[in-house]
Amino acid sequence: MNIADQIVLVTGGARGVGAAAVRAFAREGARVVVNWRNSGEAAQGLAAEIGARAIALQADVADRPAVQAMVEKAQAHFGGPVTTVVNNALDYSFNGDARSMLADIGWRELENQFSTVVRGALNVIQATAPGMMTVGFGRVVNIGTNLFQNPVVPYHDYTAAKAALLSLTRTASADLGPAGITVNMVSGGLLRTTDASAATPDAVFDLIAGMTPLRHVTTPEEFADAVLFFASPWSRAVTGQNLVVDGGLVRD
Template identity: 85%
Template sequence: MKIADQIVLVTGGARGVGAASVRAFAQEGARVVINWRNSGDAANALAAEIGERAIAIQAGVADRASVDALVAQAQTHFGGAITTVVNNALDYSFNGDARAQMTDISWDDLAAQFSTVVRGALNVIQATAPGMAAGRFGRVVNIGTNLFQNPVVPYHDYTAAKAALLSLTRTAAGDLGPDGITVNMVSGGLLRTTDASAATPDAVFDLIAGMTPLRSVTTPQEFADAVLFFASPWSRAVTGQNLVVDGGLVRD
């Protein structure tokens, strides 16, 4: 299915990577559902910017009933099933100096990340998979991190949740593949700049840029290009994969 024919749900779609992904899909002609929890003004402004092919809907992805209501509203609005999901919702601030250390991080810190990242993705996949299966087409793109391979800053809670999401990506690919649904992950490093990375000092951005072959820090717009790939016809035989998009910082 061409991107222009897809109905795309982007969780956490009002800011950062989510907003960049929304714009990228909209530019290709897709209809886009902008999910938000706390960023209503930004979500509604983005929907107004795009026009009739976008709708902003509030829902906390960790709550299954809210996700079911989101999906039902989106499908009624656009008159068809959601075909494509970008699981991007996140509640985190990247500040290495302020992060919780291994000696004092609490389970509650990890549980909070697992709730949004893993439970949220599970809820969204389960709520949209029946519609995808009925149409024999579905694309799920989970947003990960290159900190699996290169934990330059040990964000224990965030990285653990994203590692679990990678495992869910691969097991879901096996279960959903027979229904024509692919499940993949796009993993970035520090992006310049999102709300989540706004607390990061410029010196850190410069250090990372100097370590990449491209001598630059990836932007949300560049990252969104890779998200589009996994929704496009060119990736139709690709599933269960993790693509690192970080300017070549991680190469294994």
């Protein structure tokens, strides 16, 4: 299925990577659901910017009934099942100086990240997969991180949750593959700049840029274009994979 024929749900779609993904899919002609939890004004503004091919819908992805209701509203609005999901929802601030250290981080901090990142992705996949099966086509793209390969800053809670999401990516791909649904991950490093990375000092951005072959910190727009690949016909034989998009910083 071409991107222009897809109905795409982007969780956490009002800001940062999510908003860049929404704009990228809209640019290619897709109909897009901009999911939001707290950023209602930004989500409504983004949907208005795109026009009739976008709708903003609120749901906390950690709340399964709310996710189910959102998916049903989206399908009623667009007249068909959600075919493509970008699991991007995140509640985190990347500030190495303020991070919780291993000696005193509490389980609750990890649990909070698992709730949004892993439970949220699971809820969305479970709510959308039946509709995908009715048309014999589905694309799930989970947003990951290069930090579990290169923990240059040890964000213990965030990184553990994203590592678990990679495992879910691979196990879900095995279950959903026979139904024509692929499940992949796109993993970034530090992006310049999102709300989540706004607290990062310029010196850190410059240091990372100097470590990449491109001498450049990846932007949300560049990252979003890689997400499009996994929704496109060119990736039809690819599933259970993790594509690192960070300017070549991590190469394994």
